[in-house]
Amino acid sequence: MLFIVGLGLADERDITVKGLDAVKQSERVYLEAYTSLLLVPKEKLEEFYGKEVIVADREMVEMEADKILEGAKERDVSFLVVGDPFGATTHTDLELRARSLGIPVRVIHNASIMNAVGACGLQLYRFGESISIVFFTDTWRPDSFYDRILANRREGLHTLCLLDIKVKEPSLESLARGRKVYEPPRFMTINTAIEQLLEVEAARQQGAYSPDTLCVGVARIGSDTQRIVAGSMQQLLDVDYGPPLHSLVIAGNTHPIEDEYLRQFSVAAAAGEATAAATAAAGQK
C-alpha cells in the first residue's frame, strides 16, 4: 500500500492519528520537501515517528518514482506531504504511477493553506480562484495573476495569493556550467509579494487593486507563532511578519461579520498593542 499522508501546516503533531498509524506501519517513509515546508526540521519528525525519514526532492519524485514505490504492492510505504496531499499537482503523478503498477493507494487528508486561510476571518466560500506569485527576476516578471485578481475583485471575491518557495533550485550559473550547484532556500515574504503586486498594477493600470485595497497577511498559520495582520496593501508593506511561510489574501467585498472578525488583526490594533506595550515598558522605568 502507498499511503500519501498530509502532514498539516506547522509541526510534527499536526499529523492525524490515522496518518501516524500509516507512518508507523510503513517500511519506508518519504517526505516531499519542495512544494512546501513544515516549520520543524526532518529530525523532529524522525524522533516523533521513531523511524528514518527520507527527504524526496523534485528530482527524486520525478525521476525515481519507481524506487519510491519499490515493494509497495506487498509492503507499506508512506509518502508525506506538507498540508494536504492534493495541494500540489506533483503527487498525482506518483499516485497515477502507483495505480498503473497495481499498487493500492490510500490518501490521508489534512489541513492546507487552501482551507486554513479561513483563520483570517474571511469566509472560504467567498474566495475566487487562487493565484501564485513567483519571485520576479530581471528578465522574468510573470503577471498573469493580475487578470485573475481582477476577475475575482469584479465579483467581490477574495483572492488567496500563494507565495513562491525556492528549495533546492540549481543556480543559473551552475546550469550553464553543466554541474548543478543549488541556491540557498528562499521564501517570498508578504512584503515582497505586495511590492511585486503594486509594480504590476502600476504597469497594467486596470484597477484590479490599489495601495488602499484591504489585504490580510498570514504567516506560519496553525503554529504557536502564527501572525495575521489586516490592513491596506500600503500599511501591510512595512509590517515584519517574521519567519516563513507567508501567504497573502487580497480581500473582495467584505461582510460585516468578516469585518468584525478582521478587526482583531488590524494594523491599527497591532500598533495599539505595541504602543500599549511601550507605554507599559516606559511605566516600569
Added chain:
Amino acid sequence: MLFIVGLGLADERDITVKGLDAVKQSERVYLEAYTSLLLVPKEKLEEFYGKEVIVADREMVEMEADKILEGAKERDVSFLVVGDPFGATTHTDLELRARSLGIPVRVIHNASIMNAVGACGLQLYRFGESISIVFFTDTWRPDSFYDRILANRREGLHTLCLLDIKVKEPSLESLARGRKVYEPPRFMTINTAIEQLLEVEAARQQGAYSPDTLCVGVARIGSDTQRIVAGSMQQLLDVDYGPPLHSLVIAGNTHPIEDEYLRQFSVAAAAGEATAAATAAAGQK
C-alpha cells in the same frame, strides 16, 4: 483555554495528534453537530477519547455559549468541529465571545471538504466561488447559486456545491403549534442536487450548465467507502452514491492532467467495472 478542534472528515482517527492531546486534557468536550457530521456516531468518539462528549446543537451554541465557555479561563474546554473549524461561520461567534471574556483560544486545523475535494483530481486553485444548494420546498426554491455558477463557468473555473444538511430542524407544523418537534435528519444526495440544478437551468436558460456538463460526484470523502464518480450531469443523475455525506463539483475548463486523473472515476469506467464484475459472477455459475 478554549480549543476549537477540527475533526477532519470521516472517523475518530482523522483528528490530529495535537487535537487529540487537547481533547484529552480538556475538562469538557463539546461536539458541534449541525453544520456537518462525522461518519461515525458520538459513542465511537467517546470510546476513542476515553471521555464524555456533549453534543452541542445550534440552539445550545447560539443561546448557551457562556455555559460552554464556563471556567475556560482557568481550565481547558474543547469544542469539536467536523472538518476544519473555519468551514462554517457559526464558530466565529463562539470564538469572538470567548475572546471578549478574556478566554485564550487555540484553533487546531484539519482537512475539510473545501480542500479535500482536490481528491477528485480537479485542481483546487482552479475552483471559483463555492455554493450551497438547499432542499427546495413547495414555496422556497432559492436559486441565487445560479449566477455564481455562471460567473465561475465563464472564467473556466470549477464550482464546489455544498449540499444541504438538515439536523434537528423543528417541523413547520410543530412550530405552528408552539411546541418544537424535530424532523428526522436529512442529507441532500448528489442526485437531488442535480435535479434541482437542472430545474433552475430550465427556468433561467442562461446556459450556466446543461445536462451534458462534466461534473464529479463525491461521497464520504476521506473514508474507506469514499466514492468519486465523474460524468455528465445527466449520467450522474442515476448513479447510486450510497450513504451521506455527498458533494458535487461542476467542472469548468479542464486541463489534460485533470482529465487523465478524472478518467479513473468516469461513469464509463465504473460501468466497465460493474460489467466485469457481472461477467465474473456469471462465469462462476
